[in-house]
Amino acid sequence: MIVVPVFIELSLEDQAQEFRAYFKRLGAEISEEKSSKGIEDDLHKIIGVCDACFKEPNEIEIESVLNGIVSMLVLIPVERAENLILAFCEKLTKAHGHKLGLVALRVGWLMFQSLDDHSSMRYHVYYHVVQVAKHVDQVQAVFKDVDCLKQQFAACPPSNEQMQKLLRLLHEVLLGSKKSEQAAKVMVELLGTYTAENASQAREDAQRCIMAALADPSTFLLDPLLALKPVRFLEGELIHDLLSVFVSEKLPAYLDFYKNHKEYVHSLGLDHEQNMKKMRLLTFMQLAEGNSEMSFETVQQELQLEEDEVESFIIDVLKTKLVRARMDQAARKVYVSSTMHRTFGRAQWQQLRDLLLSWRNNLQSTQDSMKSVALHIEHSS
Structure with missing residues (x-):
């Protein structure tokens, strides 16, 4: 205390x-x-x-x-x-005001820490503290990550409804503070609080999660969202169709979707040019999975770029570190050494299994060779 x-x-x-x-x-x-x-x-x-x-x-x-x-x-x-x-x-x-808000934040945090760990009031105080942190853009002072959040309430966990309310607030505050990665983790945690029985109640949260993930320029691995029960409940709706395009389709599929549902995309608050940029990156990742070598012409055609845009695009890809590659301007080629998978399904698990088995066999072969050398030296001496 x-x-x-x-x-x-x-x-x-x-x-x-x-x-x-x-x-x-x-x-x-x-x-x-x-x-x-x-x-x-x-x-x-x-x-x-x-x-x-x-x-x-x-x-x-x-x-x-x-x-x-x-x-x-x-x-x-x-x-x-x-x-x-x-x-x-x-x-x-x-x-009101930044300086006064910081005072209120410190006082509220003191109030939170002063209450007994088993007090149910800690939840209510913390919720208000996050609201204060929002006003002064200091959410990092009271929130580290979801695991720490759970630990803070381990002695007296909030109800499921209370936790959902808090996670929604944290998601909003983190997005407003440009902490998109943390915001995404909070939203995934929020959607995970719903069961198959009440997943239909999470419709708004699921849509908000998808829109935030699509709009975030640094979020590229979207496959895990499809496994969330509230997101699965949206199957057959346009928002789920759009997510599926970003998860596994290439640029032409997005352009077709946009052509047929232009107003809908804009109604979600999504920027078409930003979507194009992300889809080009995702399409390049998918191409890199099956091609260790690509010509500039292939990149230009597949990603619908102008000839003078190819090199700058490849540089942007390398900056994301999603793909490890080397660009040869003279040969006008890209040599891919590795890439992050857009989806990780059965095929990727099989590929990982084969890679580990090969690694194990190589280790065994090396070990056998070392034993043979050791025996030869022993006999020679």
Whole structure:
């Protein structure tokens, strides 16, 4: 348990009276007299006007005041403090401006860490903290990855519905912060919370997942999405057809889809030129799987490029590190050494098995040769 700094070395009741007097001086509508109904009522009144301190010019002073309220809240039995904690968190989300938002973020994080690991209120506080982090673009301060998120709530896991709500928020915040890779992992985790029985309820989440993956210029391996139950539920719909094109088809298939469903593609918020760029990269990957050597002419024809665009395109491919290759400008050829597979099905598993068996056999052959050499040396000596 973290030791929370107190506002002043007084009893809770006396601290409440000090807070009342402080906020009264700031012009808040609150009396200086302690409540006859007890400390919870005092805190209710104090939290109701605590945003008055946001007007203070000194951020250290603001943080000290808010931390003082946290120190009181954590001393109240949690079953009696639930509504107070929620009200306080709501006030933190109303902190406008970057500097004030950072103060609210630190205070909210202190509140989260100060609660007992087994308290169900930790979920609600964390949800509000993520909202604050969104306002100041500091999600990395409160979220590392999905595994750490689960570990934080290991002692008191949120309900499935609560976790879905949190994952949706995190996905939105991560996308807004240009952390597309993390956002994609969060969305996959979200879709994984649905079962075959309730996959139909995930329709909106599944569509959002597909659109985010297609729009992200750094996401190329889309095959795993097809295995998710909520995505499978969309089979037969245009969004699933479009995903399937990006998973396993070449550029002409996308162009046909776009020709027939131009308005639909734009309605998804997808950029056609960006889609073309991604499909060209994916098509090149697929070509590289079966061709260790390709002429510039082949690349130009397959990817529908202008002659003077081929070299720059190949350079862009090499920058992604999805394909390892060498470009020979003089011979106007590309020599492929390896490529990442767009899909990993039975054929790829068989190929991997054959490669490992060959590697094992080569090791055995090398070992036998070394034994033979050792025996020869032994006999010779």
